[in-house]
Amino acid sequence: METWKKxxxxxxxxQFFYRAATRSLxxxxxxxxxxxxxxSPEYTAIWSGWxxxxxxxxxxxxxxxxxxxxxxxxxxxxxILAVFGFSAAQFLMGLSSNxxxxxxxxxxxxxxGGSYPAAVxxxxxxxxxxxxxxxxxxxxxxxxxxxxxxxxxGGILADLVGLREVFFLIAITVGxxxxxxxxxxxxxxxxxxxxxxxxxxxxxxYVFENxxxxxxxxxxxxxxxAVTVVRPTFSLFIKSMNFTLNNSSTVTGILLGVFGGTSAxxxxxxxxxxxKRKINSILLFASVVVTTTYFLISFASSAFYLxxxxxxxxxxxGLIQPLVFTLVSHNTDNNRKAGVFGVGSSFQIIGNLFGSxxxxxxxxxxxxxFPFVAAGILFFFVIFIVLFGLKKNL
Numbered sequence: 001m002e003t004w005k006k007x008x009x010x011x012x013x014x015q016f017f018y019r020a021a022t023r024s025l026x027x028x029x030x031x032x033x034x035x036x037x038x039x040s041p042e043y044t045a046i047w048s049g050w051x052x053x054x055x056x057x058x059x060x061x062x063x064x065x066x067x068x069x070x071x072x073x074x075x076x077x078x079x080i081l082a083v084f085g086f087s088a089a090q091f092l093m094g095l096s097s098n099x100x101x102x103x104x105x106x107x108x109x110x111x112x113g114g115s116y117p118a119a120v121x122x123x124x125x126x127x128x129x130x131x132x133x134x135x136x137x138x139x140x141x142x143x144x145x146x147x148x149x150x151x152x153x154g155g156i157l158a159d160l161v162g163l164r165e166v167f168f169l170i171a172i173t174v175g176x177x178x179x180x181x182x183x184x185x186x187x188x189x190x191x192x193x194x195x196x197x198x199x200x201x202x203x204x205x206y207v208f209e210n211x212x213x214x215x216x217x218x219x220x221x222x223x224x225x226a227v228t229v230v231r232p233t234f235s236l237f238i239k240s241m242n243f244t245l246n247n248s249s250t251v252t253g254i255l256l257g258v259f260g261g262t263s264a265x266x267x268x269x270x271x272x273x274x275x276k277r278k279i280n281s282i283l284l285f286a287s288v289v290v291t292t293t294y295f296l297i298s299f300a301s302s303a304f305y306l307x308x309x310x311x312x313x314x315x316x317x318g319l320i321q322p323l324v325f326t327l328v329s330h331n332t333d334n335n336r337k338a339g340v341f342g343v344g345s346s347f348q349i350i351g352n353l354f355g356s357x358x359x360x361x362x363x364x365x366x367x368x369x370f371p372f373v374a375a376g377i378l379f380f381f382v383i384f385i386v387l388f389g390l391k392k393n394l
Contacts, residue, residue, distance in 0.1 A: 014083060014181055017174055028163050066112065087175035090167050090168075091171035117341050117344075125337045213340065226355070227355065229355040229378075258307055263317050288383060
């Protein structure tokens, strides 16, 4: 097996378990918060929001640093630190006896850099250029599969073994997956003597001096903002539908599974699509599809309607991120890729934070349907970036 394929296989397995672990917290973390904090439902919701947000806040500052570190000392080492750092944080979260400890340990999840940005930079820098889109698409497929499986496993395990014990299982599983990176990944074309250490400010300056990269970063920011503005209130939107009756959680789970499943499928097909069409053309198609589906969701009147629309929208959304990361890789010097991907992750984190925070205010002012309208408007701007920005500059 070619080295880049062997590396990709190990990274995909590790990334699947990592992403499944992060998403497995969703069903039971509020219950764990209530148990150790004895908080009211209102305060439980507030603490849940902050504990979910804590890793994003920390990673905004740490990811670019670890990206620069990876460019100097190796992306494999950076990825190993990210995986084992996350594993250690999960173990500590399981030991938490109060909410202060829990939010502190939760913030440490991304203190060593996020596993996904590290895996992306390692993949992009060790894959032949003509295979980059294919490799990043497969990696995103593993990430998407973890998104789908994680919440299901988290809920089942919490019921079977207990809330606190799930943290320990996550720590062990992710830690074991990290050994795949240690023993099975062979980082080629890297020697520390050939790589300068580019400090954070130099990587940010490198991005802002390159119009092509600025457009990619703006794309990632708007993409993340649009996706996250609908997440916090999606289950409430489904619950408000007359067709859900008393099984809104089941319906929500099915709908999210359909959305995540088609998104993961699309990511796996990116490599084949880029051999037949230009990246810009595929991005334009995907952006139009996602824009249309977000607007259509706001008019939902039946579960079947939502399943169809979400399946189509998930497919379009699954194409976007690996394609944009491919463009970033193609327009970045090889000895700066980890640092630049770290900057890209910071743009995504900004979008994630503002999307999550603004969702509640949008709903309180305009209703449960409006986050989808807002997401559609944001992706409408993405179409303009592809048509008048990326098309001319990439």
